[in-house]
Amino acid sequence: MGSELGWWIHLLVVILIVEEIGRRVLFAYLGTEKIVPKTEEMTAYSVVERTDERLVIGATIPFANEGKQCATIMDAILRVQLPYEQYDGALVRGKVELAGAPREDDYFEAVLIQKRECIDLVLKLSIEGRKGNNLEEAIAHMPDFRMDLIYQETGRIPAHYSKIMLKITAAEIAALAGVALVEEGGRKNG
Structure with missing residues (x-):
């Protein structure tokens, strides 16, 4: 037995x-799918919306499927790496959406990328003053920070997450907002 x-x-x-x-x-x-974010072709950030309380800036990043099969981006998240321990004067939130299909909510709707095709994803950063700061004060004291663009992809290969690390400088944000950075500790932010 x-x-x-x-x-x-x-x-x-x-x-x-x-x-x-x-x-x-x-x-x-x-063959399988092969999703490649084209970070070198990412556009510069530009102002999407500006009010007295909030600044929204955005950039577009192309994603290409260089594989031999159809691919799906099932989810995409822009995670801002600006904890309150580093800087608590501004509330900064990230969002990702498909170019040409803006959404009011923070939901990312899955999108297909056919083989040898490219799509554009729009990254949006919303910046608001916090702890009694108005928008200009919040931006004037803001440091450089990183963001993680995390996306879930699938196709013939089982679903998995990939991540791209991006950086934006305080000088870029200040220039878009028309705000001068404040000298802190003997040197300028950024």
């Missing part, structure tokens, strides 16, 4: 190995 069970386990392991090898050979032949 024990040797028969061992034989079935060995057979099952061999079948699983052959299946995996077959899958890899098939994918190598048919």
Whole structure:
């Protein structure tokens, strides 16, 4: 009985190995998706909206599918790396949306990218004064900060997350807002 069970386990392991090898050979032949963010082609930030209380700036980043199969970006998040411990004078929020399909909510609607095609994603940063600062004061004291563009992609390859690290300087934001940066600690922010 024990040797028969061992034989079935060995057979099952061999079948699983052959299946995996077959899958890899098939994918190598048919190809898979390959989503490539074109960070070098990202546009410069520009003002999207400006009120007395809020500044919204945006940039466009192309995403290409350089693979042999259709791909899907299922989710995209722009995570701002500006914790209150670093700077609590402004509330900065990030958002990602498909170019030409703006949304009022923060939901990212999944999008297909056909093989050898490119789509544009729009990154938006909303900046508001916090802790009694008006918008100009908040921007004048703001430091440089990073953002993580996190996106979930899938196709023939199982769904997985990828991340791009981006940086924006206080000088870029101040120039867009028309605000002068304040000298702090003997040197200018940025």
